[in-house]
Amino acid sequence: xxxxxxxxxxxxxxxxxxxxxxxxxxxxxxxxxxxxxxxxxxxxxxxxxxxxxxxxxxxxxxxxxxxxxxxxxxxxxxxxxxxxxxxxxxxxxxxxxxxxxxxxxxxxxxxxxxxxxxxxxxxxxxxxxxxxxxxxxxxxxxxxxxxxxxxxxxxxxxxxxxxxxxxxxxxxxxxxxxxxxxxxxxxxxxxxxxxxxxxxxxxxxxxxxxxxxxxxxxxxxxxxxxxxxxxxxxxxxxxxxxxxxxxxxxxxxxxxxxxxxxxxxxxxxxxxx
Amino acid sequence: xxxxxxxxxxxxxxxxxxxxxxxxxxxxxxxxxxxxxxxxxxxxxxxxxxxxxxxxxxxxxxxxxxxxxxxxxxxxxxxxxxxxxxxxxxxxxxxxxxxxxxxxxxxxxxxxxxxxxxxxxxxxxxxxxxxxxxxxxxxxxxxxxxxxxxxxxxxxxxxxxxxxxxxxxxxxxxxxxxxxxxxxxxxxxxxxxxxxxxxxxxxxxxxxxxxxxxxxxxxxxxxxxxxxxxxxxxxxxxxxxxxxxxxxxxxxxxxxxxxxxxxxxxxxxxxxxxxxxxxxxxxxxxxxxxxxxxxxxxxxxxxxxxxxxxxxxxxxxxxxxxxxxxxxxxxxxxxxxxxxxxxxxxxxxxxxxxxxxxxxxxxxxxxxxxxxxxxxxxxxxxxxxxxxxxxxxxxxxxxxxxxxxxxxxxxxxxxxxxxxxxxxxxxxxxxxxxxxxxxxxxxxxxxxxxxxxxxxxxxxxxxxxxxxxxxxxxxxxxxxxxxxxxxxxxxxxxxxxxxxxxxxxxxxxxxxxxxxxxxxxxxxxxxxxxxxxxxxxxxxxxxxxxxxxxxxxxxxxxxxxxxxxxxxxxxxxxxxxxxxx
Numbered sequence: 001x002x003x004x005x006x007x008x009x010x011x012x013x014x015x016x017x018x019x020x021x022x023x024x025x026x027x028x029x030x031x032x033x034x035x036x037x038x039x040x041x042x043x044x045x046x047x048x049x050x051x052x053x054x055x056x057x058x059x060x061x062x063x064x065x066x067x068x069x070x071x072x073x074x075x076x077x078x079x080x081x082x083x084x085x086x087x088x089x090x091x092x093x094x095x096x097x098x099x100x101x102x103x104x105x106x107x108x109x110x111x112x113x114x115x116x117x118x119x120x121x122x123x124x125x126x127x128x129x130x131x132x133x134x135x136x137x138x139x140x141x142x143x144x145x146x147x148x149x150x151x152x153x154x155x156x157x158x159x160x161x162x163x164x165x166x167x168x169x170x171x172x173x174x175x176x177x178x179x180x181x182x183x184x185x186x187x188x189x190x191x192x193x194x195x196x197x198x199x200x201x202x203x204x205x206x207x208x209x210x211x212x213x214x215x216x217x218x219x220x221x222x223x224x225x226x227x228x229x230x231x232x233x234x235x236x237x238x239x240x241x242x243x244x245x246x247x248x249x250x251x252x253x254x255x256x257x258x259x260x261x262x263x264x265x266x267x268x269x270x271x272x273x
Numbered sequence: 274x275x276x277x278x279x280x281x282x283x284x285x286x287x288x289x290x291x292x293x294x295x296x297x298x299x300x301x302x303x304x305x306x307x308x309x310x311x312x313x314x315x316x317x318x319x320x321x322x323x324x325x326x327x328x329x330x331x332x333x334x335x336x337x338x339x340x341x342x343x344x345x346x347x348x349x350x351x352x353x354x355x356x357x358x359x360x361x362x363x364x365x366x367x368x369x370x371x372x373x374x375x376x377x378x379x380x381x382x383x384x385x386x387x388x389x390x391x392x393x394x395x396x397x398x399x400x401x402x403x404x405x406x407x408x409x410x411x412x413x414x415x416x417x418x419x420x421x422x423x424x425x426x427x428x429x430x431x432x433x434x435x436x437x438x439x440x441x442x443x444x445x446x447x448x449x450x451x452x453x454x455x456x457x458x459x460x461x462x463x464x465x466x467x468x469x470x471x472x473x474x475x476x477x478x479x480x481x482x483x484x485x486x487x488x489x490x491x492x493x494x495x496x497x498x499x500x501x502x503x504x505x506x507x508x509x510x511x512x513x514x515x516x517x518x519x520x521x522x523x524x525x526x527x528x529x530x531x532x533x534x535x536x537x538x539x540x541x542x543x544x545x546x547x548x549x550x551x552x553x554x555x556x557x558x559x560x561x562x563x564x565x566x567x568x569x570x571x572x573x574x575x576x577x578x579x580x581x582x583x584x585x586x587x588x589x590x591x592x593x594x595x596x597x598x599x600x601x602x603x604x605x606x607x608x609x610x611x612x613x614x615x616x617x618x619x620x621x622x623x624x625x626x627x628x629x630x631x632x633x634x635x636x637x638x639x640x641x642x643x644x645x646x647x648x649x650x651x652x653x654x655x656x657x658x659x660x661x662x663x664x665x666x667x668x669x670x671x672x673x674x675x676x677x678x679x680x681x682x683x684x685x686x687x688x689x690x691x692x693x694x695x696x697x698x699x700x701x702x703x704x705x706x707x708x709x710x711x712x713x714x715x716x717x718x719x720x721x722x723x724x725x726x727x728x729x730x731x732x733x734x735x736x737x738x739x740x741x742x743x744x745x746x747x748x749x750x751x752x753x754x755x756x757x758x759x760x761x762x763x764x765x766x767x768x769x770x771x772x773x774x775x776x777x778x779x780x781x782x783x784x785x786x787x788x789x790x791x792x793x794x795x796x797x798x799x800x801x802x803x804x805x806x807x808x809x810x811x812x813x814x815x816x817x818x819x820x821x822x823x824x825x826x827x828x829x830x831x832x833x834x835x836x837x838x839x840x841x842x843x844x845x846x847x848x849x850x851x852x853x854x
Contacts, residue, residue: 042788046341057361060446065496081370081822083751083833 334790351492361444365700366416372433457537487710489525497824505817509798515551519790521695524704554651556684560761562779563680570635584619590774613742624678627670645688646705656684698787743811747818751833756780758810777816784839
């Protein structure tokens with residue numbers, strides 16, 4: 001019995017050894033086959049890189065400076081841009097904007113700004129005055145809020161100027177509904193809130209002019225209210241939008257039948273000078 | 274015993290038969306054993322081989338990926354990574370007379386027919402030379418760098434003796450662009466003339482040749498410079514032209530051209546007179562372009578403190594020599610007018626007041642007394658005027674000082690002038706010119722030659738020359754170009770030759786904050802219809818700058834602006850509208 005058990009064990013050990021050896025063999029074969037695959041791939045990479053270099057060189061040779069010059073002379077006739085074709089800064093770009101005429105069609109505005117960027121705008125006097133007239137009654141005479149109407153300090157202006165490019169580049173889809181006030185530009189918001197107010201007090205007359213607004217700027221500067229902070233701060237902007245939201249939606253709805261929704265957002269600025 | 278058995282077997286046929294059967298069985302077993310042994314041996318061999326292959330065998334010529342892609346010679350690129358020179362396996366045309374076996378004719382057709390067909394494919398090939406080579410029956414190159422389509426055409430001739438080995442050679446994708454900067458590589462693989470020679474150790478070093486070497490050259494600006502120089506040269510029928518664009522602050526050479534040029538791709542033809550570099554190797558008397566340097570030196574030394582002071586403009590007698598101006602500018606001129614109208618007489622008087630010591634020191638600080646500082650191997654030694662004293666190292670004579678002040682009696686390379694102008698306009702720091710791309714944070718240490726205030730004043734004066742003076746044709750709108758013309762007669766046997774001029778325009782732009790210096794020079798321009806019958810720099814070299822700057826400015830980051838300029842309002846009242854007073 002003992003003998004057979006020993007024998008059985010040794011046979012077992014040998015079998016195990018054989019199985020291990022076979023497994024090692026299989027593994028080694030697989031490793032080596034993989035290795036040769038890698039090598040083959042490397043050779044392929046080398047061949048492809050050489051081919052790429054060859055093609056690249058061919059393209060560069062066919063499109064070298066002298067050749068391009070010849071083509072330009074014969075075919076294209078491009079010339080270097082002149083000074084008039086460059087814009088030095090955003091101010092020059094803004095100078096191209098045309099003021100609206102009395103009966104000119106409404107501009108389609110697609111540039112918008114999210115509140116964080118708009119808050120850095122720091123264009124205080126006009127917008128805050130306008131907004132003050134709209135969203136805050138003249139009764140608000142908080143002494144604490146007076147500094148908000150002061151012109152922004154130069155650092156803010158520099159910051160705002162630096163961000164102008166980013167703000168102009170922000171594109172948002174045109175919202176047809178006045179309810180989506182959040183996605184619209186700051187100006188659109190203030191316009192809307194104005195139109196909303198007008199709509200409420202003057203039976204939906206949406207032709208409130210900026211001229212009128214500018215008249216009230218003075219008052220607003222002296223007595224800045226909630227709206228004075230509209231341009232300066234994020235939360236204020238939101239609150240301004242909120243305050244104008246309901247009436248704006250109301251006036252939008254009332255005007256929907258006659259005008260397309262896109263224009264409605266700018267109804268307040270229609271007769272701006 | 275054997276006999277017994279045999280007899281028994283014979284005795285009984287049964288025994289005999291059993292014996293035969295036994296024998297046959299043994300034979301069969303032996304054979305089966307053999308076959309088995311063979312099979313075992315074969316399978317063992319196969320197993321051993323499989324194990325050997327699977328476990329130990331490595332591919333014999335195993336090279337790493339990096340090694341396989343390492344070029345035989347490093348790539349040279351421009352500052353933006355555009356390849357200017359690279360190792361490239363191109364076809365060659367090799368004549369192998371033994372391709373059709375020993376004995377018999379090496380070619381199917383006659384050598385004349387084959388040569389004629391080859392000339393049809395390569396029009397610039399020499400027919401007689403080809404016939405000689407084909408007849409000689411010795412293996413040789415018939416042509417190097419054959420385009421694939423041409424190789425196909427040659428293959429279509431059906432001559433087995435014409436072979437196309439692919440060989441790694443130096444290839445310049447941009448053709449002759451920046452040929453003098455790059456140089457060329459000969460058939461033995463050795464670099465010559467330009468950076469191919471200078472960078473040779475690096476380009477061949479296995480540790481370095483994998484990464485491209487970036488030069489300071491901008492291929493686009495180089496192309497524009499060569500194009501405009503070539504046009505100017507053609508319009509004026511000049512013998513040659515040279516041009517250099519230098520970064521005013523870092524001293525990097527953005528473009529450097531010497532025309533006529535050569536094609537580095539044809540290394541067999543490259544070594545000729547055209548490899549001579551007019552920018553760094555040829556010295557010229559550059560004439561009036563030296564006047565701003567003299568004035569700057571005088572302002573810096575406090576000799577010229579008031580720019581409104583007027584100097585007599587009559588021809589100036591110095592010993593036996595008389596200094597003239599090109600025109601009569603009236604009785605007197607102040608310094609701005611002298612620069613605008615390019616008056617030798619007034620500049621000479623300023624230099625006389627300044628004295629030889631100060632002017633010489635300025636010239637030495639600008640490196641005018643040594644070879645130009647650049648990596649190129651071909652650098653010309655200036656003709657530096659002898660001074661008095663032992664070995665000519667003393668002070669200059671009065672007349673020498675005066676002639677040097679307007680660029681005569683001293684001959685330097687256009688590159689010297691470019692570096693000097695960079696120092697004039699960049700705030701007064703002279704830096705060596707370099708062909709390596711420089712990191713702006715690690716500029717080469719410069720030396721202060723002029724005060725910053727002097728440099729600012731010179732910027733105004735150079736701008737005035739272009740706005741109101743001889744450099745008007747260089748005034749590219751919006752680029753605020755400033756510069757000075759120089760038209761110097763070439764010395765010949767028996768004095769200066771009136772009709773052989775060196776016309777130079779030394780410019781910088783934009784003048785409110787100079788970034789680039791441009792030097793354009795024409796060698797012996799002729800008076801032609803395009804130059805309105807004139808041969809001076811105002812009519813031939815200045816227009817080249819006027820056309821070149823708008824082409825390179827936007828590419829080099831200088832935006833034209835018509836509403837921006839250097840303020841010259843304090844100097845404008847000093848300049849009369851006429852031709853001086």
